[in-house]
């Protein structure tokens with residue numbers, strides 16, 4: 001029998017006194033897609049970071065690749081030479097550098113005598129890798145100018161280069177999280193093409209539909225332990241996997257919402273907004289209402305949260321919150337905040353949280369300034385706010401002094417959402433709020449938004465491509481196309497209908 005492509009044996013990791021990975025085992029066969037799933041904080045990223053050499057495991061671990069011992073220690077150069085490569089959640093690209101520099105870093109070839117890098121040759125190699133992925137991105141483009149899906153393709157091209165197809169393994173750590181729904185089928189085809197050539201894939205994902213569609217087998221982690229090793233996906237179901245991951249069944253009903261009084265005046269009014277891809281976007285969100293905005297790539301829903309919160313300039317239009325109204329062009333973050341608008345951005349690490357500051361500081365610093373409290377009063381207020389956040393969204397571990405960067409991705413997301421939710425803004429605007437959040441916590445997060453809208457009258461606008469989330473929590477969903485509202489869906493919302501409307505609008509333009 002062929003040896004396994006990747007074997008992880010007896011691998012544990014302890015931070016301080018907390019053992020977050022406990023004797024993990026994982027075996028990936030040649031040419032298979034192997035899913036790695038588990039709830040937030042279950043140890044998936046820790047295991048991947050051990051494989052990539054970022055964390056050193058506790059003693060006793062052994063990692064083998066194509067039958068030979070690879071580590072620990074896991075040396076990055078040795079991993080790449082052996083054919084074990086990674087695409088991390090944050091993609092790990094340097095925005096100010098070009099695509100070619102990002103892809104070829106560490107692999108640039110020099111002329112024999114001149115020692116100069118032959119850039120044209122390097123760019124041709126990169127163009128070839130991109131073409132394999134069905135992309136025609138110009139290798140000289142700075143990464144900063146690329147869309148998120150394009151950045152995803154670049155990160156994958158970097159992981160694939162120079163591989164020996166029949167001996168390599170690519171680890172995709174939540175790499176599909178940044179890709180819009182309509183490019184996913186293409187991405188899945190790439191994965192199938194790779195495995196057909198003999199490459200193995202490890203896929204870490206919170207999307208159980210993706211895991212069931214794409215993987216041959218799956219390994220399930222719970223609280224740092226493997227609770228299901230190499231389960232055949234064809235013989236399993238979403239419900240079974242969910243129960244293994246969480247240890248309980250998740251309710252999937254639509255979240256109850258009170259009957260809306262449609263005569264209520266709007267809390268947020270946007271009139272004829274022009275900004276980036278937005279072209280005359282007009283709509284309202286009433287007090288206590290949750291409105292979803294969605295659409296295909298470049299429809300404008302991605303841009304909207306930032307324009308409303310004054311984080312991106314608008315060229316025309318008006319934005320009003322209750323009785324106060326402003327030309328959108330005059331809006332900046334400070335003015336938006338004075339109007340009562342708060343933003344939960346998509347980019348958690350870049351714009352949302354300060355990763356080196358504590359959970360307590362992240363949660364309360366935006367509000368503690370300006371309060372003329374005595375130090376100790378401020379301190380006890382901070383601790384109370386932290387307890388509220390933990391209660392609201394179940395942040396784990398609930399340690400106020402931990403640095404935000406030491407939380408798992410999903411728990412960072414919960415921290416970010418609670419930071420703004422607890423401020424009780426008049427208008428809360430969120431971009432992909434459930435990203436990286438596991439299936440159980442996702443419902444808790446949506447329920448918390450629903451409660452805030454119902455109990456405090458907060459007007460909530462959610463920009464997302466997660467049709468299921470929008471259908472379960474929103475009062476209305478607006479589907480954007482070409483920067484303006486093309487459809488308004490209300491009443492009994494249905495995820496399939498939301499997707500159908502978004503895609504139906506995307507198709508004609510994709511063909512042109």
Ligand SMILES: Nc1ncnc2c1ncn2[C@@H]1O[C@H](COP(=O)(O)OP(=O)(O)OP(=O)(O)O)[C@@H](O)[C@H]1O
Nearest residue numbers: 015020040041042043044045046406407408409410
């Ligand atoms: N550098 C660190 N120091 C201390 N604790 C850490 C550190 N990195 C991770 N942890 C803890 O290890 C546990 C596992 O985290 P990990 O990121 O592996 O979870 P995960 O399964 O990838 O979660 P998610 O789905 O939310 O990304 C968490 O409790 C986290 O807070």
